[in-house]
Amino acid sequence: MESDFIPYNPSIIEPKWQKKWEQSRIYEIDFKDKKKEKFFSLTMFPYPSGDLHIGHWYAFTPADAYSRYMRMRGFNVLHTQGFDAFGLPAENAAISRNINPMKWTFENIDNMRSQFLLMGNSYDWNRELVTCEPKYYKWNQFFFLKMLEKGIAYRKNGAVWWDPVDQTTLANEQVVDGKSERSGAEVIRKMMPQWYLKITDYAEELLNMDDLGWPEKIKHMQKNWIGKSEGTTVEFTIEKSNETISTFTTRVDTIFGVTFLVLAPEHPLVDLVTTEEFRPKIEKYVKNAAKSSEIERTSTEREKTGEFTGQYVKNPMNGDKVPIFVGDYVLNTYGTGAVMGVPAHDQRDFEFARKYKLNIKFVISKDNDPKEVLNKAYIGKGTLVNSDQFDGLENRVAMDRITEFMERKKVGVKTTTYHLRDWLISRQRYWGTPIPVLYDKEDNIHPVPLGELPVVLPEAKEFKPTGQSPLTLDDSFLWYEHPELGKLRRETDTMDTFVDSSWYHLRFASDPDGINPFSDKEIREWLPVHQYTGGAEHAVMHLLYARFFNKVLRDLGFINFDEPYQNLFNQGVLLKEHQKISKRANPLAPDPLVKEYGADAVRLYLMFLGPWDQGGDWSDDAFNGITRWLNRIWELCVRDSSKLKKSVDDDPNLERLINYTTKKIHRDLDKFKFNTSISALMELSNEMNKYWDNNIGEKQWKKCIKILIVLLSPMAPHISEELWEINGYRFSVHQESFPGWEESLIKSETKTIIVQINGKMRAQFSIEGDTSEEKIISEALNLKKVKENIGTQEVKRSIYVQDKLINFVL
RNA sequence: GCCGAGGUGGCGGAAUGGCAGACGCGCUGGUCUCAAACACCAGUGGGGAAACCCGUGCGAGUUCGACUCUCGCCCUCGGCACCA
Incomplete structure (x- = not known):
């Protein structure tokens, strides 16, 4: 039998249309169109690792379908794609295979771009951006210098997380369970001068996510990460000294129950308070604490240990003599690095007091009985006892009263702390944006003049991670001749690649002129991103940094909106x-x-x-x-x-x-x-x-x-x-x-009515559009099935749901 | 420990408080074929000859009626976790 049936042959029709779409430029944004409402549909852009894998397809093709749908709904849709092209894999490829990172990256990009075309996604490729190009990272440097001017970017010597495999420092967010989020290596502490961005200045504003159309889970993770905690900083005076130790507590209502104080091993006052008699033991303890990893120290399973310093402080409220301990369960990085021990009302303190046979003083009572015997800490609500003039107060009220009292006496102050730390952005690696500053002989910081941007990343020959950026090896990069100051040394660290993705959406929305990082006019029309999609793994990294960056750029006057991504959708894992x-x-x-x-x-x-x-x-x-x-x-x-x-x-x-x-x-x-x-x-x-x-x-x-x-x-x-x-x-x-x-x-002329008896489906029948309830009930009762099921029983009640269902209750 | 999401056939999964299991996979039977594969058609939660009974992690509750709402518990996955 002859047939003119043409079979479905995707290998012919798919390239045919991909070519036609490209030629006819139907996915290019029509900027002249003023009538259509604008819609920015963005997916988190990929790292150019070499191949688009099925996970990329899972992230990108549904997002494309959505963008196409919105376009057909009449929106002027901006849907773009690019490459998050700085980062370690390029550098590691350079080390292991002796390939130029630039070459490796661009070859991967070319390959991935052609794989993108196979998907048939409706991107406007005119807006493609590649973050390792000087014309892009120039603006990382530009924003950095603007932040430096305003004190948002700063350099500080301090304890940092160090990844011993990748040989670089990391931001707090990039350390997960004591391991590097990227390399998986256990991180260690180092003291180094590093560059930070003051994200903590925005902690409070970053907590406000009420108007964001984001998954609750992500909002939760961010709130958790920011970790706001309200309490009181209390000053304890060291005996026979003018020095005080600051402690942070959220339970100042238990101040009269303090029976000991614990300093973190790294606390700067440890040396001062330790008496000669106890010095050998304390030094040994501190040394051991430094050796044990952060994972060990923060394990909840581990028994709390400490060592007495031989010294005492005075409780500012009642003058009680309180022994000072050093204990590694206290973290120097949170609060003040010192805590007051209230064993009666904190389980950790309780265990610590038991172990070291310290007093347990009961100050919050559930039922006003001060003699209660404890076998564990009581952390619930109650009224104050053993607390002088505050006795009888409800503990929540007492917190405010005691804090007020302390503020008057200048021994305490209401304090809010956050878990969030400033964003450490310097990396001792090659393949990133050079930080555009110069140092003189005295290590004073001099910004690279704006007109000299970009500070172009030079070609390097040696990439081996040494703990110092490979740029230090390049003399022609390193030394800078200043007309007045003479020979200056360039900063050789590069920026965290999360800087690149913190503002890339602004660039996507712009037809850049080279003079500005983005076009104000288009930013006003396209931003904030209406729909952002991507994986949930970026909850407290990229998504938090981008929100922070947005607020900084707003305060610097570049943009006028508060949030970068109005709606967020997280795809699951394939x-x-x-x-x-x-x-x-x-x-x-x-x-x-x-x-x-x-x-x-x-x-x-x-x-x-x-x-x-x-x-x-x-x-x-x-x-x-x-x-x-x-x-x-x-x-x-x-x-x-x-x-x-x-x-x-x-x-x-x-x-x-x-x-x-x-x-x-x-x-x-x-x-x-x-x-x-x-x-x-x-x-x-x-x-x-x-x-x-x-x-x-x-x-x-x-x-x-x-x-x-x-x-x-x-x-x-x-x-x-x-x-x-x-x-x-x-x-x-x-x-x-x-x-x-x-x-x-959609409404049908005839309706199918379900007949239930005692809530169980027994029969069904059809009716015309507007049959009366009485008629439906009588018709239902006449059905053979229904009659059989009711039998001789009495129908107590009939429930009729319009056009849907009738239920007879027997 | 705390917070969040979830638990439905052999499998992936559907169900504004109103027919549980849409759709797809798989399976069974049939058509086509010498035969098979493909394709197509029919059937397919379990039990039962049937009437009917049972069935959405477990146990209570609200309701005429609960996969859906409430409370308690169990399990799985994700996040946070000595945060003072």
Whole structure:
């Protein structure tokens, strides 16, 4: 049998349309368009590691489908892509394979760009940005100098986290469980002068996330990380000395219960307070504490230890003599590095007091009985006892009263502390933005003049991590001839690459002129980002830094909005057979799949396998289901409808289904529910197939096919473009409006009424649109099934839910 | 320990307090084929011959009616964790 049926062949149609889209420039933003509302749809850009893996597809193709949908909804959509191109892998490749990092990076970018084209995403590539290009990182330097001017960037000597594998310092956020977030190596403490950005100045503002359309989980993580804590700083005077020790407490109401004080081993006063008699023991203890890792020291399982210094302080409230200990469970990095010990009302202090046989003084009582015997700390509410003039006060009230009292006596002050530390941005590595400052012989800081930016990263020959930036080896970079100051030394550390991604969205939204970091006019129109998507792993790194950067740029007068990303959606993690996908152990490369089944199949399957935010499990078997469906869709849409009858009325049920499906897809795509959108399209196509054999008219068929193709197009852009053409419509389906729906057509003339007896479904029947309740009840009671089930029992109550259900209660 | 998300067929997953299991995979049967694969059609939660009963982690509760709401518990995953 001869047939003119053209089979679905994605390997031909996909490149065909990719080329056509590029030539016709349909995804380029129309800046002249003033009518359409602007919509900035951004996904977190990738690191150019070499290949786009399936995880990238999982992140990028649903975001593209959403962007296409919004474009078809009539928005002027900015959807861009670029490369987060600075960072260690390039440098490590240079070390291990002797390749120039620049060359390595740009080769990867070229490869990944061509892989991006295979996805069929609707990016405006004119806006591509690559962060390792001088024209981009120049502005990192520019913002840095502006921050330096305002005191937001500063250099400080202090204890820093050091990654012994990558041989560089890290920011607090990049240390997870005492390990480097990147290398996995256990970090150590070092004393070094480093560059910081004063993110702590914005701690309070960063806590306010009420107006952000972000997942609660991420907001929570950020709030947790910022870690606001309100309390009182209390000064304890050292006996026979004028020196005081500051302690921070959130429970100043327990001040009369203080029976000891603990200093962190690194506390600067340890040396001063230690008496000669106890010095050998204390020195040994401090030395040991320095040796044990942060993981050991912060383990909750570990028993608290300490060592008496031989010295005492005076409780500022009652003059009690309080022994001073050194204990490594006290962290020098939080609060003041010293705590007051109240064993009766803090479990850690309780254990410590038990171990060292210290007094336990009870000052908060649940029931006003001061004689209560304790076998663990009482940390609940109560009234004060043993607390002089504050006795009888409710403890919450006492906190304020005692703090006020202390402030009058100048022995204490209300204090807010944060867990958040300033952002350490200097790195002792090569492949990053050079920090644009100069030092004279006395180590005074001189900013590089703005006019001399960018400070270009020179080509380097040696990259071995030595603990010093490889730039120190380059004399021509290192030395700077200043007209007045003479020979100056350049800063050789480079910036944390999270600086690059802290403002890249502004650059994407701009047609840069080279004179400015971004275009004010366009920033006003496109920002803040309306929809941002990406992984949750950036919750307290990138996402926090970018919010901070935004507020700084606002305060420097560059922008006028408070938050960079108005709405955020986190996709979940894609697994394969319940295991993490990795290049070696459990590979899943998209390119062969694209070659064999087409990009549309891969896109659709990734969107179909489950709700996007929950992640999912790739299954080769289930993937077959999508390719099968695509073939069915193809076959359905290329049928010759001229064979159909010309003069048949539209079928109202099909009309209803098409309106219902359209509505459902709107609702689902608005919530990123791609999986149920695709299900709805499958139902529609299955039903349409049945209608084909059932006397459908040509006019209605063509209309349904047209809508089906348009509804499918954001998710499967290539096949829908081809089917659009085959059905005789003009290029491009992606420039069509997304169809609306008619609510009145969704409502059916006849309704199916479910009949329940005692809440259990027993029967169902159909009624016409506006049948009265009485009639429905009598009709239901007449059903054979219903009669059987009721039997001789009495119907006590009938509950009728309009057009849906009737429940008889016996 | 604290905070968050979740627990539904053999599997991935659907269900504004109203038919539990949409859609897909897999499986079973059929059509096509010399045969197989593909494709297509039908069936598919468990028990039962059937009527019907049971069934959304467990236990209570609210309700005419609960996967959905409330309380208590168990488990899984993610985050935080000596933060004074």
